[in-house]
Amino acid sequence: SCHHTIIPSFILKLFSNDFILHFLNNYWVFSFFSFCKPCDNNREPELKFVEIEGCSEKGRWTIGDLKMQTGRTDVNAVTNWNAPLVWEGTFDPVVIDAIYKRLDPRVAVMVLAVGKYTRFLKGFLESAEKYFLVDFRVTYYIFTDNKQDVPKIELGTGRKITVLDVPSATRWQDVVLSRMKWATIAIDKQIRNEADYLFMMDVDSIFHSRFGAESLSPLSAVLHRGYYKTTRNDFPYERRGTSKAYIPPDEGDYYYTAAVWGGYLEEMYKYCYKQSEEDAKNNIEAVWQEESHLNRYLLYNKPTKVLSPEYLWADYDQVPEDIRVVRISQLVKNYAEVRPNGGQ
Structure with missing residues (x-):
């Protein structure tokens, strides 16, 4: 598996923290994500590290290495404007709590x-x-x-x-x-x-x-x-x-x-x-x-x-x-x- 994969800061500048949380927390399973707090908008983003389980080659990853978390077929898990619709079984509680705890x-x-x-x-x-x-x-x-x-x-x-x-x-x-x-x-x-x-x-x-x-x-x-x-x-x-x-x-x-x-x-x-x-x-x-x-x-x-x-x-x-x-x-x-x- 891959460990501490670097996401360059210029990529992070393309997306807000909320977009990243929306994309990763609600749709994808991964081990850890770290970034600066929302209030640090004026601070230059640093290199960030991600641990991805199931990555095909150490030190590299692609979107395909992230696993979609569906979990439920009996309910809609997304709205018609593509916002998450949160049900039990559509998120990993350990992962998502860990992400937000980094933001404190x-x-x-x-x-x-x-x-x-x-x-x-x-x-x-x-x-x-x-x-x-x-x-x-x-x-x-x-x-x-x-x-x-x-x-x-x-x-x-x-x-x-x-x-x-x-x-x-x-x-x-x-x-x-x-x-x-x-x-x-x-x-x-x-x-x-x-x-x-x-x-x-x-x-x-x-x-x-x-x-x-x-x-x-x-x-x-x-x-x-x-x-x-x-x-x-x-x-x-x-x-x-x-x-x-x-x-x-x-x-x-x-x-x-x-x-x-x-x-x-x-x-x-x-x-x-x-x-x-x-x-x-x-x-x-x-x-x-x-x-x-x-x-x-x-x-x-x-x-x-x-x-x-x-x-x-x-x-x-x-x-x-x-x-x-x-x-x-x-x-x-x-x-x-x-x-x-x-x-x-």
């Missing part, structure tokens, strides 16, 4: 725990410490109106909790809509200097299995469990033309959940916040609040990675055969008891 990214996780939802923090955090990006640097940003209810959790090395104050709400819809507002404010004031990736997650969820670096990309969206087998005619898009979340009947790729999604700290949060504010000025509320605005954003700003419903299932639903592993799942709860307006 800082990952932020933002959750809202307002009112009675603080009761879900302990289970969310403890299970995340067991399964979410283990051995990576992670900061949990907890937005709450009840600081005293944030539990003390034993955290791994390089992981921490930051608690931020937000006001209470009288409607659960306002809690949902306010997430983009608080995310926008926190990103600009604090998170931008402390993280490279940000995940937005629902706190009333529990991790059940590995949720690793295969989830990282500039913009990662999760297929909604209820609509990943249906057509766009069944998607609950906002169809009222008066809303900023409007999607025409003949458009739409997938329906994405707003309960888990992530990526770079870019304009998507600010976009969804501003669009919902415009709707409010016009006395309209999108049918599924921030999720409707998110789906419109993702229609015209394609995700660089789409995650299967493994990355957010629900304890309400039976697990079908194509979901080989449930990585995180929403809990069964009494909405009328936990929501500020009785679930209405």
Whole structure:
């Protein structure tokens, strides 16, 4: 086999790190890849080294020496715009975690725990410490109106909790809509200097299995469990033309959940916040609040990675055969008891 094959720096200049990750991490099996961090854009790339298994001649390799990882024939593993669609069996978890650990990214996780939802923090955090990006640097940003209810959790090395104050709400819809507002404010004031990736997650969820670096990309969206087998005619898009979340009947790729999604700290949060504010000025509320605005954003700003419903299932639903592993799942709860307006 080949060891420490040199990739000249002029070749690396042709591709961004994200392209290389997209190409190699999601489609090809290899032993190791090393390159400079995304933030080092102004640094001259150095000679890089790759170990390729099965190379025909030591010290040399070609694209043919890289083995395609298919793994699944029962699901689509790529979108129609050629982004990876990630399922169990379509990636090598050891390899992809090793690649991203070389980059040493800082990952932020933002959750809202307002009112009675603080009761879900302990289970969310403890299970995340067991399964979410283990051995990576992670900061949990907890937005709450009840600081005293944030539990003390034993955290791994390089992981921490930051608690931020937000006001209470009288409607659960306002809690949902306010997430983009608080995310926008926190990103600009604090998170931008402390993280490279940000995940937005629902706190009333529990991790059940590995949720690793295969989830990282500039913009990662999760297929909604209820609509990943249906057509766009069944998607609950906002169809009222008066809303900023409007999607025409003949458009739409997938329906994405707003309960888990992530990526770079870019304009998507600010976009969804501003669009919902415009709707409010016009006395309209999108049918599924921030999720409707998110789906419109993702229609015209394609995700660089789409995650299967493994990355957010629900304890309400039976697990079908194509979901080989449930990585995180929403809990069964009494909405009328936990929501500020009785679930209405």
